[in-house]
Amino acid sequence: MKLTIKEIEQKLGTIKDEKDDFFRQLQKDERKGVQAIVKKWQRLRELRQLQHEKFINMTVYERKYRQEGYQLIAGIDEVGRGPLAGPVVASAVILPHDFYLPGIDDSKKLNEQKREQFYTQIKEAALAVGLGIIDNDEIDRLNIFAATKKAMSLAISQLEPKPDFLLIDAVKLDIPYQQEPIIKGDGLSISIAAASIVAKVTRDRILKDYDQEYPNYGFANHAGYGTKEHLEAIRTYGITPIHRKSFSPIKEYIS
Template sequence: MDDPLVQTLATDPRKGAQQLYQQIQRRLAKQAAVEAAFQERLHYERPFWSRGQRVAGIDEVGRGPLAGPVVTCAVILPPDFDVPLVNDSKQLTAKERERLYPIILDRAEAVSIGAASPQLIDQLNIYQATRVAMQRAVLGLGVAPQELIVDAMQIPVDLPQIRLIKGDAKSASVAAASIVAKVFRDHLMASYDRLYPGYGFAQNAGYGTAEHLAGLAERGITPIHRKSFAPVKKAMQIE
């Protein structure tokens, strides 16, 4: 706001100049709020960075769908990471997630994906399969973290863990992991849509939408369906 051009607008009595000045005020205020919220989401990372330690954020996507794997991601951000738009993936549009995805991959110190197949989900249950997928993501990191920040889960690895409710909204590392996991899984389900057309996987990501349920009724199940989930069980009985 102390830019000379902006100050000139502030003292310009013309209506158009005042409208532009107010527009700039609102935009800068919004940017400042986004930046402040981002700095707050670095609250859990900073103590480790100050000691020269690495901390990894871990999140998952795909616990609720009827088809496809549950996908997890572990991300280690560097202390100079500064991408204020990185937030809980659910708070972002698909376009924003797609734009942030390569930025996170480029600027993160390490990124790792873990997955649990529909077969493993059926074998263990969705909660335990998610823990296995998170374990795979952590063990797949190219560098070892000293601490984990996890979105409300306990991962079976021998590392200290900070467990946060809605961690993807409270930690930038978990938020980055949530974005990568979401985009990765969405791309995967779009590929499955080409392999198994008629269920709407590219649009519904395997969730039980009307199109998906209609596909189950008309076509039966596919190899990527979770047989332990009730709507899929029902479709198998009809077959």
């Protein structure tokens, strides 16, 4: 007796190889529903393979520095340099040697659901996670680049155990750690990618809280960036206490 479509789907979930006898039998099954399941399984398998290969490629820096004797390698990244409102948030993450999370990438390339999922997995697996949050008032006092570096340094200072090497997304910090800045590092290093996800999820949650406090501005939608919706709200309602007064066009509204 032939298996039902549902039974086939359940059994396919345990199959890892196209050479499996059961999978070969399915390829000969002429039912359209079965062939659709077979194609779906093949697409998922190809996706997993691509994700695995990308993950391995994104461990190049971690493997390089572990071979040089460093063991506690922290990835550092920030989110929120460009917005007109809210803080800049940095994260520092030390991952264990055996960390494996296929699909991890620059947080901007992931949808919100995937970022939230990965955030939880990273927090559970990481040896240490640090956060640095610099609010809009301090950004105005320091300038955004200095505020970003301060947020990164704060995040690193929270790590326990302490790192012995830093992989940083595009920034060199004036702190006593061996480090390598990597341009677009959040797509090239799993440690920096993990930090970018933690920073992004943290900042998005902060802006969702601000959305409750200032409901006319849409902060939950645009996270403080200068979207059409945001600019129209500023023109209609004025600026809020979380807007960056040193940024255009905010500074033009108060000059």
